[in-house]
Amino acid sequence: TACWCLQDAFGKEATDIALELLDGVDKNAVAMIFKMIENNVNLVESSSMGRFFDAAASLAGICKINTYEGQAPMEMESMIAGSKLPDGLYKCEIKEKDGMIEIDTRPVIRSIVHDRKNGEKVSKIASKFHNAVADSILEISRKLRSRAGLESVAVSGGVFQNRVLTERTMEILGKDGFRVLRQKKVPPNDGGISFGQVAIAACRSKG
Secondary structure, eight states: OOOHHHHHHHHGGGHHHHHHTTSSSSHHHHHHHHHHHHHHHHOOOOOHHHHHHHHHHHTTSSSSSSSSSSSSHHHHHHHTOOOOOOOHHHHHEEETTTTTTEEEEEEEHHHHHHHHHHHHHHHHHHHHHHHHHHHHHHHHHHHHHHHHHHOOOOOOGGGGOOHHHHHHHHHHHHHHTTTEOOOOSOOSSSHHHHHHHHHHHHHHHHH
């Protein structure tokens, strides 16, 4: 995922950057991944925020390869656990086209690479990344409020098992006047999907 994000953000420079930053990863494996990207072999497009966390954690030097589900995001969160996130933020570019709102993550990837090359503390990179994600949620929510009168925002999905991100997102949304909704009894990840499936099945069986 980190290699793909580098390719998207830097083009021809991506391979050299990957070899520099992904130290400890087999060079032949890196070359093979870029070959797969070039030829569109065995690639699956994803809009998952979890994959963005994977890439960021890898480029920050925190966790380059997941050996269990959610490892990279959890290790990235642990770098700043208990912090009030005072370290500034990276900025995603929020784009609108044909009524759709899209988060352009390339500016964040470029900023992480810049900070890593300049010796920035890993904890600060992690903090700025979490702030970038929370800030993007706020900006999109503002656009939807302007467009459709949105006043309530539900923070849900597996990424909101991340306590640092959840607390930061809820804080800045609340300060901007949004009513923020979150799970209390049902988990925000796939467990919530399973619960919903069971609820639908129960309703249908009654019919």
